[in-house]
Amino acid sequence: MTVEPFSLPLASPLETAGGTIDERRGFVVRSDHRGETGVGEATPLPGWTESLDDCRTALDTASVADSGALRELDAAEVPAARHGAATAMLDADARADGLPLYRWFDADRRCRSIPANATVGDGTAEETVAAAAEAVESGFGCCKLKVGGRSVEEDVERVRAVREGIGEDVTLRADANGAWTRSEAESAFDRFASLGVEYVEQPLAADDLAGHADLRGGSVGVALDESLAQKRAGAVFDADAADVLILKPMVLGGPGDAYTLAMQARERGIEPVVTTTIDAVVARLAAVHVAAAIPDVAACGLATGDRLARDLAADPATVSDGQISVPRSAGLGVDPSEVRTDA
Ligand SMILES: O=C(O)CCC(=O)c1ccccc1C(=O)O
Ligand SMILES: [Mg+2]
Known part of the structure; x- marks a missing residue:
């Protein structure tokens, strides 16, 4: 090695x-x-x-x-x-x-592309609307907005402005990265419900599984991300704390571990969503194959390659119309000799 x-x-x-x-x-x-x-x-x-x-x-x-x-x-x-x-x-x-890696996980599967969410960072309402509108313009049917960096009041206004700007048909998600107290999360969930937010990623601190379990049950789902990085998956399952599990292969120990956890989540009625940690092309491809191995996978947070100023190799998993193409060649889909750290 x-x-x-x-x-x-x-x-x-x-x-x-x-x-x-x-x-x-x-x-x-x-x-x-x-x-x-x-x-x-x-x-x-x-x-x-x-x-x-x-x-x-x-x-x-x-x-x-x-x-x-x-x-x-x-x-x-x-x-x-x-x-x-x-x-x-x-x-x-x-x-x-x-075999392409996803078929090495499940030889019976055939998958040409997977749906992705656009990732929209924190910013003013105007910046947030502009970024979401650009994503929808380029074909994304799902946008994830970073929240929790400002007051709940301001975040609600950001989400409202985005909803008004992009219409009813685009799926909206939010990611608070653990920033809220329980009462802030309750008020955000109340207000987000009428704005059609599908789920909020990590509304509360990673260790507050009971608080997350209490937030469930309304129209806005609870997705756990940092909690999974910090706790064992078994603790998250036992606490009934999540509607959705965010699976970052880089955080979970590899693509195989992420795939196994995705299947365990499905068995329990929890929806798996695969995302990157803003990785270079090799790890993004691994995450694409994990997502491709999951039947009818929900939109995943895998459209992050364009944030990098340069990369280790050309990306064969192109993003178009909010879908990521799944490489069909054997392995990850990149030639190891074309992966260069001095590119
Ligand atoms: O999920 C996405 O859309 C992209 C990935 C993302 O948001 C992220 C990227 C790096 C570190 C943490 C996170 C996160 O989901 O919180
Ligand atoms: Mg997250």
Whole structure:
């Protein structure tokens, strides 16, 4: 296994209630397995995963373990490092079996494209309406707005302005990134109901599973994201705390773990939604394959590639009309030799 660092600036930083993401640093991982070279990506996001230093240390340690690198990497401790190594192995496996990765997960499936939501960062009402309108203009049928960075009053006005600007037919979601108190969340949910908001991601702090369970039951759903990063999925299931689970393969330890969790969620009547952590092309492709393996998947947060100023390779999973095309070639759909950290 080889490990190569990269650093990619964002052309359009993502403003959230938890801060601004303006650069992504990580590692390209290559691994020889079953006669194929597979490629993976470990792009940690502190707060969500281990730090960049801890990721590097874990990958270096795993790469000198001559077999079973994956066994050295604990999904709870170093999820991004494990994602990098696991993706490289899966890419090689799927290549060896001549299947696109999503069909390596489920050979019976055929999927040409998956629906995506547009991701609209925090901003003034005018900025938010402009970004949402541009997304709808380009064909997105679902927009996710970052909220929680300003007062509930202001966020309600932002969402109202967007709803008026884009009409009734576009699905609207919000993501508070854990910013609200229980009473702020209750008032936001009341007001969002009449604006047709489908669900709010992480309205409350990650550890408040009981508070999230109490918010459920109305027309606005509860989606958990940070809670899943912090807690075991079993605790989220046991608390009946979610209508929707946000699955970020980079946070969960890899594409295989994310796929397994998606299927477990479905069995419990919880809708899985796959998203990136604003990753480079290799990890975005892995997430696209996880989403493609889920029958009738809901719109996913995977249209994030255009935020990067440059990338590790050309992206074969193109976005058009709010749909992401699913690569049909074996593995992830990118040639490992075309993945370059100095691009
Ligand atoms: O879900 C999306 O639309 C894009 C991904 C996204 O919002 C995100 C990206 C990086 C870190 C956290 C988050 C988040 O969902 O909170
Ligand atoms: Mg989120």
